[in-house]
Amino acid sequence: MTALTFYTNPQSRGRIARWMLEESGAAYDTVVLDYATSLKADAYRAINPMMKVPAIVHGETVVTEGAAICAYLAETFPNAGLAPTAAERGDYYRWLFFAAGPLEAAVVNRAMKVETEPQMQRMAGYGTFDLVTGVFDAAVSRRPYIAGDRFTAADVYVGSAAMWYTQFGLLPKTEGLAAYIDRLTAREAFRRAAAIDDALLAEAAAKG
Structure with missing residues (x-):
């Protein structure tokens, strides 16, 4: 081994x-x-x-x-x-890298009180904090897990982001996020x- x-x-x-x-x-x-x-x-x-x-x-x-x-x-x-099936692969990689990229950048900038001016939003890559967090909330609310109806490795990373950012008040804990977090924290x-x-x-x- x-x-x-x-x-x-x-x-x-x-x-x-x-x-x-x-x-x-x-x-x-x-x-x-x-x-x-x-x-x-x-x-x-x-x-x-x-x-x-x-x-x-x-x-x-x-x-x-x-x-x-x-x-x-x-x-x-x-x-x-924990790896994605062919049907899950698109959402698996999409949201895994969304959480590691745009979401983290937006949350960190907000925590550091960095605001993107309208003319700089394309350069920032995530647009605005409200846009990113709204998209994230919708993503975790539409199905039980981020890539579909079953837990995958993407949920470990995406779910950890949801837990930390809401715990420290960096992300609004919506009903959808709360339910997603509850499903994950119940795992053995x-x-x-x-x-x-x-x-x-x-x-x-x-x-x-």
Whole structure:
């Protein structure tokens, strides 16, 4: 069996990859990195020069970026049934990259109080915050899951975005978003992953 190592910090987007790993059923080792030290060390910079988490190393393959990790694990561990069918593929990739691109850019800009002037909206790539969030709400509200009637790896990333942005008040928690989040947080793998990371946070807090 090819070794798989997961690099993370429980207070980061590493929680996305942890959830995806638990959904995939893959066996993996975890390396918890500290923001002030090991995340910036040469050993980790050789894996991810951006000095951020998550990252996975699967044999000789390095994958960074949450959306890429979700897609990679879905394809690498097909028995979990998380990759898209032919009928789901369009929506799967469309909304996976929508969440990683336009949605994140719009939400981050709003959090930093960056507003796009009307003449710059095409350059911003997402138009306006209201446009992006309205499209996102409609996407998660029309069907049980983002690519159709069943859960896929795209829901791990899209769902994580929905959870975080609404939790921190960066996105309005509409009825559709709330129902989508409830479906995802009821999943056994989500709860298992959250429990692992929450325990790591508690352990770090106890150490001071």
